[in-house]
Amino acid sequence: MNFQLYDELFNRNNYPVFSPKDHLPMDDKMCVCLSGELYENCCKKEVEEAAINRKKTPYVDEMLEEIYSKKDKKLLSYITEDKSLNKKNISYCAANKVFGDCDNKNHMRRSHTLSRGIVLKNLSDGEKVIRFNDHKVILGEGKDFLRNAITQSGYSEIDIEDASVTVSFCKKHDVELFSSIETDGNGNYSGSNIQNLEYALKAISFDIYYKIMNIKFLSELIKETKYVAFNPTGSKSTFFRDYSVLVNSLFELYPLMLKVLEELKLLLRDNIEPSLETISFELPLSKVNFSLSEIMVIEDTVCYANVINAEKPYIIISYYKNNGRIISLDKLKEQFDLNHSNKRGKLKCLWPLIKGEFLINAQNIYFNKKAFKKFSDDVKVYLYLVHREGTKDIPDKVESECDKELMRILYGV
């Protein structure tokens, strides 16, 4: 697979297909290592041998542990990300098909899926920002072990130059398609159609790039060892299932990216109104201490979510109404507006959305460093666990106490 060619990247036939029953790769489709060969002629034999040998090869566990818990910069996921972004090993222009006429003279650009000006700069206060360190695989048990591991390596600091970067637009389209939210002087959010489409495009272009990067990572991982696909008992690990979910969701999102681009094109060229629905919430604060841009699924509908610090902070959620309106969002907006002069009431009613959708699901999420430093270790551990696994194993009392602190610091009140 050539990860620098749009037509190859967005052709479903270039990816493996997994059996819906047992998630195993299908023989007559592309191989999981993305060599371009059919699975039956490529990795199948070695995968089958690994399934048999897994149980009786004791050094495998150590080998896998070694692969997953190297130092950060030696982790395969880290290397894949670094090469994708900095060597531009994964690069394309997402606008290629709909807008055409890409700027081929220049290489594709590293661009920010969180708008650099309005979002990142305003979030950062001139410092680095904080993100979850999703490369680190924390293996081990026990409360103290977890606490140490998470507070030491569950998060990392990142320069805003490098935060939320993808290589998914040519220079020309990166400038043209985001002018209403990135150009100087467009520092405020007015809720216009064009801004809503541009924010939606930011969110989906991040998600698509991130999914392609993860597929590449899995293909590299299985090239490294076929044992990743099996548990110590010889049963299948989640490897093929994860791979299958990624490829399927990439091709569920792809048409939605095209739709945003098409509506943007119609609006720009012929002033035709888009059908994108948007609900936005102006937070009664001067600033919110986190930002994000990515896809969320709410009531089975794909939503484009953004949290920004324009002149005022906003939560912006857009979607296409294929399954009708999203009732829970309409109710939330109604409740939010009812609290018109009650600042606390407004902030409180948004919390379930922030926690339940954003903190739990977001990958492309960044925190203000000063605010993050105010979190107690308990809250850092809690936030990390919620992000990784949701709230199911967390006692109610811990949850409500940590939520209070999180809410207070993220809102800066």
Ligand SMILES: [Zn+2]
């Ligand atoms: Zn192969």
Ligand SMILES: [Zn+2]
């Ligand atoms: Zn382009």
